[in-house]
Amino acid sequence: MIRVFGWNEFLIIVVAAQWTIALSAIAFAGGSVGGLLMALMRVSEVRAFRRFATGFIRLFQGTPLLMQLFLVYFGMNIVGFAINPWIAAAVALALHASAFLGEIWRGCIEAVPKGQREAATALGLRYYHSMRHVILPQAIRIAVAPTVGFLVQLIKGTSLASIIGFTELTRQGQIINNATFSPFLVFGTVAAIYFLLCWPLSLVARRMETRFSRATAR
């Protein structure tokens, strides 16, 4: 029995986009915390921190996201957790995002002129206040555009979670396709939804980039 790709099938795919959005949001939130930690460790004066963060980032930048998903998914089973695609996908993507955001934000922190940290230090401000009030507020302005750019990558990256059985947009598309055998229509719809999620973000990122380059032009 072959189902026809109709209005209902279309709506099922659209509704599945919520899981793509939810997974992206969780991965991004986790990645923000992890990324800040990685970035601060990368610029730390403590060599062990720098080494650890560098290793972590190299590892995640040098392996495919799909392998990271597999390793977390099967690894969780080995250390005694029940197999749960939701948690595995969220953890793997958050770690992935931590590495990439860590590297992006390290660059932004280092882009703040050295004199700013020196002025803060000379005024007696110690690490926490100097980071919190002087360095990070300036780094954040530089970081917004590349961060939004990475968010677009992350949203597209969530499609790989379909392979470990997490039912998000892509997997829902596969399921519907198995019933309707209209791959062009189905995956065309899926692609269009990704595009509608990502395109506005790309526009925002580009706008911010021009605004920032104008703001820093001297």
Added chain:
Amino acid sequence: MNMASEIASAPGLRGASDPAVRMEDVNKWYGSFHALKNVNLTVGRGERIVICGPSGSGKSTMIRCINQLETIHSGTIVVDGHDLTAGGKNVDLIRQETGMVFQQFNLFPHMTVLENCTLAPMKVRGITKVEAEETAMKFLRRVRIPEQAAKYPAQLSGGQQQRVAIARALCMNPKIMLFDEPTSALDPEMVKEVLDTMVDLANEGMTMLCVTHEMGFARSVADRVVFMDRGEILEVATPDTFFDAPQHERTRFFLGQIS
């Protein structure tokens, strides 16, 4: 003790018994480059020292060691009775008691002038915002730009920015002020307003160490002029002796080049 240190602690100079800064046999390397060679210098309380010398001679490095923006490899630095080499708490204490003014101003661009001046007193000294703003306005009036308090640094001229930087440092009530080429990044017409502010400060009795090429300032304000070359202090003298009868050959060469 070498010759420079004997000159530095010569009798008859102010505050010699309880110095503001004492540097003994200070050495620093950048890799294999010997940036400071056996530097000895004692600065009395209320004394105004001008440090000059060719570029790369270690002037900036020396004053940046006083608040440990640079660390030293051997020797002793005692600031206001606190031994810097003991580390830890003393470093924090010394940074709170020394103000520094940089060549590039280094104001915080995302904060208003007033916020620049109140941040450290609030976060380091723990005083209230109201108190901090009162102090900030007092010093902004003293550097004659209270009307700019609500502006951002980018909206000010270079001379105004540097005066804000001086006010910002003064808000911590430092006992010693360090100036690292404060007028070198300024357009010529703005040099005077910054130097005037520094002269006011000197007249109020502030202990000052200034790295500067402004020889007019050195002559009229300095108690002693320190000449450095290749990481060494070659000559320490009163301005009259320094400019009219320099002892060292390299000092004479340097003075010949800049005049």
